[in-house]
Amino acid sequence: MKIALIQTNxxxxxxxxxxxxMIDRVEEAxxxxxxxxxxxxxxxSGYPPRDYLDHExxxxxxxxxxxxxxxxxxxxxxxxxxxxxxxxxxxxxLHNSAVxxxxxxxxFSSHKRLLPTYDVFDEVRYFEPGESSRSFEFKxxxxxxxxxxxxxxxxxxxxxxxxxQNPVADLTSAGPVDLLINIAASPYTIGKQKxxxxxxxxxxxxxxxxxxxxxxxxxxxxxxxxxASMAINALGRCCGQAASFxxxxxxxDTEKWTPLEDDKADETENVMEALAMGIRDYVxxxxxxxxxxxxxxxxxxxxxxALACEALGADNVMGVALPSPYxxxxxxxxxxxxxxxxxxxxxxxxxxxxxxxxxxxxxxxxKDLAEDVTEQNIQARIxxxxxxxxxxxxxxxxxxxxxxxEMAVGYCTLYGDMCGALSPLSDVPKTLVYTIARHINRxxxxxxxxxxxxxxxxxxxxxxxxxxDLPPYEVxxxxxxxxxxxxxxxxxxxxxxxxxxxxxxxVRRIRMNxxxxxxxxxxxxxxxxxxGYGRRYPITEKFQEF
Numbered sequence: 001m002k003i004a005l006i007q008t009n010x011x012x013x014x015x016x017x018x019x020x021x022m023i024d025r026v027e028e029a030x031x032x033x034x035x036x037x038x039x040x041x042x043x044x045s046g047y048p049p050r051d052y053l054d055h056e057x058x059x060x061x062x063x064x065x066x067x068x069x070x071x072x073x074x075x076x077x078x079x080x081x082x083x084x085x086x087x088x089x090x091x092x093x094l095h096n097s098a099v100x101x102x103x104x105x106x107x108f109s110s111h112k113r114l115l116p117t118y119d120v121f122d123e124v125r126y127f128e129p130g131e132s133s134r135s136f137e138f139k140x141x142x143x144x145x146x147x148x149x150x151x152x153x154x155x156x157x158x159x160x161x162x163x164x165q166n167p168v169a170d171l172t173s174a175g176p177v178d179l180l181i182n183i184a185a186s187p188y189t190i191g192k193q194k195x196x197x198x199x200x201x202x203x204x205x206x207x208x209x210x211x212x213x214x215x216x217x218x219x220x221x222x223x224x225x226x227x228a229s230m231a232i233n234a235l236g237r238c239c240g241q242a243a244s245f246x247x248x249x250x251x252x253d254t255e256k257w258t259p260l261e262d263d264k265a266d267e268t269e270n271v272m273e274a275l276a277m278g279i280r281d282y283v284x285x286x287x288x289x290x291x292x293x294x295x296x297x298x299x300x301x302x303x304x305x306a307l308a309c310e311a312l313g314a315d316n317v318m319g320v321a322l323p324s325p326y327x328x329x330x331x332x333x334x335x336x337x338x339x340x341x342x343x344x345x346x347x348x349x350x351x352x353x354x355x356x357x358x359x360x361x362x363x364x365x366x367k368d369l370a371e372d373v374t375e376q377n378i379q380a381r382i383x384x385x386x387x388x389x390x391x392x393x394x395x396x397x398x399x400x401x402x403x404x405x406e407m408a409v410g411y412c413t414l415y416g417d418m419c420g421a422l423s424p425l426s427d428v429p430k431t432l433v434y435t436i437a438r439h440i441n442r443x444x445x446x447x448x449x450x451x452x453x454x455x456x457x458x459x460x461x462x463x464x465x466x467x468x469d470l471p472p473y474e475v476x477x478x479x480x481x482x483x484x485x486x487x488x489x490x491x492x493x494x495x496x497x498x499x500x501x502x503x504x505x506x507v508r509r510i511r512m513n514x515x516x517x518x519x520x521x522x523x524x525x526x527x528x529x530x531x532g533y534g535r536r537y538p539i540t541e542k543f544q545e546f
Contacts, residue, residue, distance in 0.1 A: 001035050001141060001253075002253050003253075004028075005214045005242060005249070006022075006029065006249050007214060008022060008216065008217065009281070010218070012052070013052060013061075015065035018046060019044060023072050023073065026076060028249060029076060036077045037076055037078050037079070039081065040184055041148050042082065043080045048121075053094060070104060073101065074103055077138065079099070079181065081098055084097040091128040092127055093128070094128065095127055096123060096147060097109055098110050100136065110145050111130030112130060112148065112150060113147075114162075114163045119528075120223055135174065141179055141254065142178045143178070143180075143181055144180045146167050146168065146171070146182045146183075148183070153166050154166065154199070154202070154206075157198075177209055178209070180203075182214070185216040186225070187223045189526060189528050190526055191267070193228050193270070196213070205235060208234045210232060212230075217246060219280070219282055222278075222522050222524055222532050222533075223525055224274045224277060224524060226245055227243060227246065229242040234257070237260075238263070240260065244270060245276075246277075269439065271428070271432070271526055272436050275307050275428070279399075279422065282421075282422050283422075286421075290317070291312065292320060292390055292394065292397075292399070293308065294320055294322055294383055295321050295335035295346070296322075297330065297338075298451060298456060299451050300401045302335075302447045302448070305339075306437075309342045309344065314343040317344045319338070320347045320348070320387065322349050325355065326462055327459050338451065351383060375461075376461055381416040383416060384413075388419055397421040399423070401417070402417060402423060402425065402426060403425045403426070403429065404530075405480060407426050407520065408484065408506075409476070410513030423522065424524050425524075427523050427527050427530040428526060429473075430456070431473050455467065476506065479506050480506065484510070485527055490546050
């Protein structure tokens, strides 16, 4: 049997648009001789719809769209993810379901059993879990149909499984299964593709059953879905893989399971593509087409600008230099050189005059006080104000340019450099910023090399560098990863070889700047633990680990 794995990029609630594109893809699959087309989890509504699931109008619109899809599909069967009603007497009112239909008739449906509640997931808030796992015979093949998390609970792969049930084990123990199919909306994080491949390969070998995995693609707010749908044979070898970070149809012939050569995907390239996709989808799905950002001549704004051009095209990106009295001529030149290399619109607006004016206004109150971080923040907020004014006037979204290292320790200014509709690098550590920038320059200079090689500086005070106030990023970033992503204790991090006072100070800064991060622009998630709704800490608290 020929099966089309169709990874789609839905928009939440765009039921007509989502279904019309799905119908077009089904027609392509039918013309290619496929008997079955498989779409991702909640493909009709898009994933995750979150609190729209509490709205009856949203649910009704989804049901109408699914009915339209079923009615307009002929000559090929379709398996797709959809919302369905829970008709039992108790429990949550909805199921996260897989629906199989052909020629206007629903042949089979099943409900997701394992509902994740960690990190960015909150499915127990909305859905009732399915009670059992059942196979279904289709054109002579017993199909074991699962939904995303249902195949991520193997006790051999995870030392501490999150759920008591193992739907795959239940399916196989109930009788012979010829083919496992998993429809998913599994977000991208660094290393996730390799983890999935290893997990699926071990599972296929364990049960001696091939697997078809179909994943959503595209950006949904801060969450990025990478696609990378795949076919794994019963020996655990990958026999087909769809592209990452774009829509694609992968056709699999279940009579032919020929292994591919091992994929040598570059993780730096993956991160870069994920960020560009996230920018593109956020801007376009919010009905904008153009962005602007401040260009300081530093590496963070340069990388953000390069990614925006990759995502939207240079004609849709505007860079603005906002030099202060402390900005070096080299930084201004680097910002202009970047704009020239990328071919974007570039403007310069000095902020010395408004800075002087604000200082004069505050002089009666500040006259006996030495200049400090207050005056630095005034400069950052002038820039934020001017950039927001231009965003409003020109109908562009403003991109913030801060990185994860700065966000973690509060090396950023509320209502200043934190202004923006989207912060693409807010989950990218500074050391990874450098790695991506060098990757972009691998064939020719796009980001000016001085922006990469000079000591990073906010240039808000004379001769200022980041390392005046922070540990070197080569020290800071591993501490942040250990504490934020791996949840290691201060004692454990010190045992890794870091100075106790440095570790304590970093953790102190993380805790005291939670209030900033909860007011920050939305970021794009690429690590296992990003700032945002997947990381939930109180602002007012008194916990003292040390």
